[in-house]
Amino acid sequence: MTDASINTHTETQEAGFGDYFALLKPRVMSLVVFTALVGLLAAPNAVHPMIAFASILFIAVGGGASGALNMWWDADIDAVMKRTQGRPIPAGKVTRDEAFAIGLTLSVFSCIMLALAANIFAGLLLAFTIFFYVVIYTMWLKRWTPQNIVIGGAAGAFPPMIGWAVATGGVSIESVLMFTLTFMWTPPHFWALCLFMKSDYKDAGVPMLHVTHGRRVTRNHILVYTLLLAVVAIGMAFTGVGGPIYLTTALVLNGLFILGAISIWRRTEEVAEADNYKREKSFFGLSLLYLFLHFGAILAEATLAPYGLGGW
Amino acid sequence: MSFKVEHEIHHRRFGRNVGLALTLVGFIAIVFGLTVVKVTRGDYEPEQARIQN
Structure with a gap:
């Protein structure tokens, strides 16, 4: 040397x-x-x-x-x-x-x-x-x-x-629900990333769902968790942190998120690979916006409440 | 004329030191601000003194 x-x-x-x-x-x-x-x-x-x-x-x-x-x-x-x-x-x-x-x-x-x-x-x-x-x-x-x-x-x-x-x-119940929203959001968000990261986790020996149970099962899980997430997210609208702004945001975003999850669920691996996981990538991008806008709506309700505009 | 050429590594060390200095100054400012707020609100007054006031 x-x-x-x-x-x-x-x-x-x-x-x-x-x-x-x-x-x-x-x-x-x-x-x-x-x-x-x-x-x-x-x-x-x-x-x-x-x-x-x-x-x-x-x-x-x-x-x-x-x-x-x-x-x-x-x-x-x-x-x-x-x-x-x-x-x-x-x-x-x-x-x-x-x-x-x-x-x-x-x-x-x-x-x-x-x-x-x-x-x-x-x-x-x-x-x-x-x-x-x-x-x-x-x-x-x-x-x-x-x-x-x-x-x-x-x-x-x-x-x-x-x-x-x-x-x-x-x-309180509101803080637990805010916890649950992020908790239920994490699996579909992360599994969508896993689908287009291909062999990364397999190479590292990390037993992610798509490595141990396959991509079909992962797609099924994304849909199920997205549906459960929608129940929590929309249900939150009727608690102390919710209101009309939050309800509108939650309805629109969960509708889009469920459509995205159905689209991922219906796809086969061959179709996904043919367009370079376009739907999975856009679902992942939407998931980032999803969480940001849900919490943004809670913030809007809290900020407008003193002026008589936020909350129910 | 200076023959001392600054190596890139010195720039990095300087940046690290400046970063640490700013972090410490920021921390001092936060502790000072918190102390002012808590003392003026009477957070540290003994219970007895609060009752008398």
Whole structure:
């Protein structure tokens, strides 16, 4: 090995600030921030803007910390899958030990800070969310059962409940329903992605539903979960966080989502491959809009309520 | 005339240090803001003092 080669190696190992930030999964963090904010603003109790801002920030940091711990544990499969090869650890920019240290430090930090800024219950709920995502989903379910994403999806569904807990200090039927909406949305959203990611999960040895039970079963599951999701999503319109805006949004979006799921269910693998999974990709795109607009409608109801326009 | 050529790695380290500094400054500002809000709202007053007031 020459001096030049040693220098080149060192150069690729030096991480920038952005590489450490990428450990926190910023795109997932944006969903966490948005849904937690909606949970906080939809709650009946008003929160001081400074406390609300700090709480959302600490929830985001907690979500990011669990992302870093997920990358630490899954570094081996991230290196195999095309979708995740560019992440900081497989790309050789950050070491596993660094990711572990950052993830653990930020986890403890975010929970304590949220408990101090808002209340102890919110801090404990954030701690449970991190535990659920890292230990229950990442370490246990992900490599063990094809139901990994169904049960593990709960981790991503907790943020609106935490936001609600920041304002109220507890749990209520509305916050549980907001949790259920994201929980039921995760399987069809993720399975649609799996259908067009082809062999990624198989190569990594992750027992996703389409790997263990085939694509036909996955298509059936997408339809069933989409129908169950529609019941939850439309039912929410008649609770304290719903109203005419939410009901209209839910009816339109669930109609479109069910049509998309039926279209995926009716397709054979040959037809899907012929058009490069066009329907599956558009269903996945719609699923992102679906969740954003549902929570956006809840936010609209909460924002307009003081003017006599939101809610029933 | 300076012969000291800055390597790309120094830029990256500088960016990392600036990022960390801004994060710490932001954290101090948040803790300060939270303290002001909680103290002015009387969150830390003992129960007895609140009853007397």
